[in-house]
Structure formats: C-alpha cells, structure tokens
C-alpha cells in the first residue's frame with residue numbers, strides 16, 4: 013500500500029509545530045476572563061490589548077495598527093483601497109506569492125513583474141520601470157525577508173536603495189513580512205518600514221508562522237492617513253474580526269510563551285531546511301541550482317535544461333511527492349518559471365524530506 017504522500021507543496025507548519033494544548037488553555041482562560049468582549053461586536057481594528065502590543069513593538073500609535081483575519085485578508089483590503097485612491101499598475105518582484113497575484117488579477121490591476129536575484133528585488137529594474145512610464149504606479153508589493161516562494165532576502169544595501177527610489181517617486185510600498193521572525197541564523201535586517209519611516213511604507217505580518225495559522229490573526233501597520241480607510245473596509249466586510257483568536261494570541265504572549273515557542277519553531281525548521289539542502293546537494297548537485305534561505309519555509313529550485321516543472325509535478329504526484337511548479341508565482345501568461353519549483357520544508361520531517369528529494373531527483 014502506498015504511504016502518505018510527501019508534501020513540499022504545503023506552505024504550512026507541520027502539526028507538531030503548532031502549540032495546540034497551550035493555545036487551548038489560553039482559549040479557556042480568555043473566554044472566561046474577557047468573555048464579554050471576545051464574544052461581542054467591537055472595534056474593526058481588532059482586540060485592543062493585542063493591537064497595543066503590536067503598536068508598541070513597531071513604535072507607532074495604536075491607531076496605525078489594524079489586526080486582520082490573516083495577512084491575506086488585509087492584502088485584499090490594502091490593494092482595493094490603494095487601487096481606488098491611486099489607480100495604476102502594481103509592481104511586484106518575480107517570482108512572488110501567488111495568492112496576491114490572483115487577488116490583483118481579480119481586481120483587474122495591471123501587474124508588472126520586476127526581476128530579482130539572490131539578493132532580492134533588483135533596484136535598477138524598479139527605478140527603470142518608474143522612469144520609463146509617465147503615469148504613477150499604484151504601489152509596490154514586496155516580501156523582503158525569506159520570500160515566498162524563493163526563500164531569498166533583500167540585502168541591506170538594496171533595502172536602503174529601494175527606500176531612496178520609493179521616496180524619489182513617492183511610491184507606496186507594501187512590505188509583507190510573515191516569515192521575518194522565523195530566522196535560523198544571521199542578523200536581522202531593518203524593515204523597509206523602519207528605513208522609510210512609515211509615510212509611504214505599510215508593513216504587514218501575521219501570527220500564522222510564529223503561533224499558528226488557524227488563529228487567522230494578521231496585522232497591518234499603516235501610514236497615519238491610510239489607517240481609517242483601511243479599517244473602514246474591515247468594518248464593511250465583517251463588522252469586527254473574531255476576537256477570540258486574537259485574544260488567544262494575546263494571552264499566549266502575556267504568558268511569556270511567544271519567544272520560547274518561536275525558538276522551538278526556529279530550531280525545528282532549521283533542521284528541516286538543513287535536511288532539504290543536504291538532500292538537494294546529494295541528489296541534484298550539478299543538475300540544478302537552489303536558494304539557501306536563512307529562515308522561513310521555502311527553497312526555490314531551478315532545474316538545468318528544459319525540464320517543465322508542471323509535467324514534473326504531475327509525475328511527482330503520481331510517485332507520492334507534491335511540489336508547486338514555478339509558473340504560478342509569475343504573472344499569468346509571462347512564460348516565466350517553467351523550470352522552477354517551490355519546495356516547502358515546513359511540513360515534513362527531516363527524514364521524509366530526504367526521501368522526497370531523492371524521489372524527486374530520480375524523476376527529473
């Protein structure tokens with residue numbers, strides 16, 4: 013009987029990375045202690061104590077923080093608000109996270125894919141794009157740290173350069189950073205929000221990767237003038253967010269569990285990342301190149317020759333390994349990413365990762 017398929021497709025934490033029992037205790041506690049708030053309607057911007065914690069962490073007034081039902085729901089609000097206020101094309105690095113690309117396509121936005129390399133988005137390409145078109149762009153969407161799908165991070169110099177360009181062109185930028193704290197080694201780099209100061213830069217993160225995705229709690233740190241319009245979109249979509257999961261996250265933090273849990277998650281994911289890099293070197297060395305992320309969930313694989321990873325994904329699935337072909341991380345019809353794939357190391361054990369890569373290599 014075939015075993016359970018090995019999934020490199022799921023950008024999700026392995027079940028043992030979720031602190032389920034501790035969260036259950038937090039749920040019980042907040043429901044009893046703060047039930048009149050967590051089971052009621054309330055502010056569209058989210059559960060006040062958590063909102064205040066986020067505001068303090070980022071050194072901004074609480075009015076600039078809006079908690080969202082995961083980061084992706086917030087992206088939907090941000091994109092709609094930004095495109096309504098400043099219609100125009102949206103600039104993205106290529107490859108980029110596929111769900112926002114789909115949201116933007118649905119909004120009817122023109123999406124311009126800018127090249128990136130191992131140091132992240134190429135500033136010269138951004139500058140050339142802005143200079144070559146007379147009409148202003150709506151915004152830049154970027155994932156500077158442990159990017160989905162590539163695992164790459166924007167270098168320190170490029171962060172500074174991109175902020176210069178953003179200022180010169182008065183370009184709004186959305187910095188999506190759900191993986192930044194999931195760092196295995198190396199020093200953290202300043203966020204675009206820190207470098208820019210929060211006039212043009214909006215920062216978003218989420219507790220999906222640091223606590224659990226099922227709490228569906230993300231947040232946005234918005235420029236002063238943008239926060240109320242953004243919050244209004246939340247109110248007119250769901251009135252107020254579910255407070256119970258936001259309060260669970262807050263209670264988890266209040267109990268001092270956030271940092272130790274994060275450390276455990278970092279250690280677990282580091283050994284999974286190491287297993288994947290080792291197996292790639294052993295079985296695909298000389299036939300492919302791949303990113304070496306210092307954190308996050310993903311390795312980006314570029315196969316040599318003309319292997320079509322859409323075909324490979326079908327053969328791999330039949331053999332019991334799931335991967336995501338690269339093409340879906342580029343704007344539709346661009347023809348890019350044909351020989352690439354996203355490999356998530358977050359879901360499987362190191363041993364299954366090694367087995368899965370060996371199997372994948374044999375199918376190439």
Ligand SMILES: Cc1ncc(COP(=O)(O)O)c(C=O)c1O
Pocket residue numbers: 023081082083084085109155160188189190217218219220225228229230
């Ligand atoms: C880059 C990026 N942004 C946002 C999200 C959305 O996360 P959530 O909606 O769970 O907060 C993800 C999820 O994988 C992601 O990879």
